[in-house]
Amino acid sequence: MSLLELTGVTVRYGDRTALDAVGLGVAEHETVCLLGPSGSGKSTLLRVVAGLTPLDAGTVLLGGADQAGVPVHRRGLGLMFQDHQLFPQRDVGGNVAFGLRMRRVGREETGRRVAESLDLVGLPGAQRRAVAELSGGEQQRVALARALAPRPRLLMLDEPLGQLDRDLRERLAVELRRLFRSLGTTVLAVTHDQGEAFALADRVVVMREGRVAQVGSPVEVWRRPADAFVARFLGFRNLAEATVRGGEPLADTPWGEVPVAPGTPPGPCHLLIRPSGVRTGGALAARVTARTFRGDHVLLLLDPERGPALEAACPLREAPAEGETVGVAFAADEVVALP
Numbered sequence: 001m002s003l004l005e006l007t008g009v010t011v012r013y014g015d016r017t018a019l020d021a022v023g024l025g026v027a028e029h030e031t032v033c034l035l036g037p038s039g040s041g042k043s044t045l046l047r048v049v050a051g052l053t054p055l056d057a058g059t060v061l062l063g064g065a066d067q068a069g070v071p072v073h074r075r076g077l078g079l080m081f082q083d084h085q086l087f088p089q090r091d092v093g094g095n096v097a098f099g100l101r102m103r104r105v106g107r108e109e110t111g112r113r114v115a116e117s118l119d120l121v122g123l124p125g126a127q128r129r130a131v132a133e134l135s136g137g138e139q140q141r142v143a144l145a146r147a148l149a150p151r152p153r154l155l156m157l158d159e160p161l162g163q164l165d166r167d168l169r170e171r172l173a174v175e176l177r178r179l180f181r182s183l184g185t186t187v188l189a190v191t192h193d194q195g196e197a198f199a200l201a202d203r204v205v206v207m208r209e210g211r212v213a214q215v216g217s218p219v220e221v222w223r224r225p226a227d228a229f230v231a232r233f234l235g236f237r238n239l240a241e242a243t244v245r246g247g248e249p250l251a252d253t254p255w256g257e258v259p260v261a262p263g264t265p266p267g268p269c270h271l272l273i274r275p276s277g278v279r280t281g282g283a284l285a286a287r288v289t290a291r292t293f294r295g296d297h298v299l300l301l302l303d304p305e306r307g308p309a310l311e312a313a314c315p316l317r318e319a320p321a322e323g324e325t326v327g328v329a330f331a332a333d334e335v336v337a338l339p
Contacts, residue, residue, distance in 0.1 A: 002061075003028045003186050004049065004154060009058035011044055011210075018044045020210040021058065026154070031180050031187040033197035036207035037233060042190045045207070046158055049188065051075055063153065073102065078152030080143050080160055086131050092118070092142050093127030099150040117145035120179060137168050144176070148185070155180075157189040161196055173199035194234050198222065206230050227338050228270040237311050238278065242271035244337055251337070254307035255284060259332035269337040275299060277334020278312035280320065284328040286310065288320050304328060 002025040011019040019041045026032045034042035047053035049060055051072040060067040067075060078099075086095050093114050100110045118126050121141040134142065140160065147155055160176075161169040173196050180187050180200075191197050197204050198218040206214040206221065214226035225231040228239055242253040246266035251258045253271055260271075286304040298319035302310040310328065320326050 001028055002026060003030075003063060004188065005059075005061040005064075006045075006049070007059045007061075009045065009048055009060065010056045011041075011048060011053060012056045017210050019048065022210070022212060024205060024212065024215075026186060026188055028186055029184045030202050031177065031185075031189065031200055032203050032205060033201035034188070034190045034205050034207060035192070035194060035197045035233075036213075037192060039209075040207040041210040042192075042207050043158055044210075046156055046188065046190050049154075050077055050079060050156060076153045078147035078150060078155040079158075080147040080156070081158045086139060086142060086146075088131050090131070091127065092123070092129045092131065092134070095131065095142055096127075096146045096149050099146060103150055105150075113149045113151075114145075117149040118142075120148065120183070121145045122175070137172065140172065148183075153186065155185050155187045157187065159191055160189065161191075161193075169193070169196060170199065176200060206233065208233075224336055225272065225338060228272075231270075231272050231338060236272055236274065237309070238273040238275065239338075240271055240308060241268070242337070243268050249332065251335075255304060255310070255328075255330075256306065258330045258335060260335050260337060261332050264337050269339065272336040272338055273310070273330055274334040274336075275311040275313040277331040278302070278310050279329045279331055280312070280314060280318070280326045282327045282329025285325055286328045288322050288324050288326065291319060291322050302326075302328065 004026040006022055006024045009019050009022040022045060034045060036042050044053055048055060051067065051070060062075060096114045096117055097110050100113060114127060118124055121144050123138065123141050161172055177200050189200060201218060203215060204218055204221050205212055208229055214221055214230050225234060231239055240254050242251040244251045244260055244264050244266045249260050249262045249264060251260050251271055258271060284304055286302040288300055289303050290301040292299040297313050298316055300312040300314060302312055304310055
């Protein structure tokens with residue numbers, strides 16, 4: 001059952017359409033991440049749900065109730081923004097208690113919920129600490145505790161990890177997913193970082209120019225992007241216009257013949273070849289122009305004798321040296337024909 005249901009949501013700023021008839025449902029206890037480049041409409045959509053941005057058309061239902069005219073503080077939402085927006089003059093406990101006091105929760109219950117929320121985010125006993133003493137990661141946790149303390153029916157996060165370094169972002173994303181699952185929290189989050197979205201989300205919504213480009217689980221979106229835009233946004237570089245032949249599992253591409261999975265529809269397409277599907281040892285000659293160490297593998301940038309540059313992922317022990325010329329082949333199970 002959907003806790004949040006959006007239908008035909010449209011927002012315009014003069015001649016510019018920020019959201020164009022967006023439809024989306026978020027189920028109880030589900031974490032959904034809105035993913036997309038700057039200007040795609042993802043933050044505007046979050047603000048619409050919160051009641052911070054008015055609609056030009058469409059409806060927002062929370063728990064089946066139309067939110068038209070319902071002010072922000074009566075929607076039962078938890079909000080957490082990229083800059084945390086902590087009150088520097090209040091200690092940690094005062095920050096976490098803010099939403100509870102606005103809702104006139106009693107002092108004893110407020111104290112209990114503040115302690116409980118800080119325990120949940122890994123900051124037990126931090127009530128009397130000053131905000132200025134906290135690291136960026138600790139401030140993020142305090143902001144999350146403040147959003148969770150009123151027990152919102154929907155928690156909304158806008159670039160919650162955006163100001164943290166990559167290592168801390170990756171660790172906290174895993175912790176947040178575990179926390180949301182244990183609490184049964186329903187979450188709608190905004191991010192431009194696909195790694196963060198894939199770590200957090202049950203479903204990912206990729207947005208483009210105010211519209212939904214694709215919805216699916218992280219695995220579905222990664223394995224089969226809806227189109228070339230989604231593939232490029234996810235970081236895939238091995239994309240080219242191609243024609244899949246009828247009657248045989250091959251595509252004609254700028255790199256020559258590339259095998260495709262049996263049953264691939266014939267005709268023009270964009271062909272995506274994952275880096276793991278570019279193998280050394282084939283007939284297409286290519287020079288290694290760069291190598292990037294990625295821990296368990298090396299990412300190669302190849303300049304083939306024909307066609308655009310290719311990225312290839314190969315085991316460290318098998319990685320050719322920069323400047324070396326290698327043969328290139330393609331694995332059909334890592335090739336995807338996109339509309």
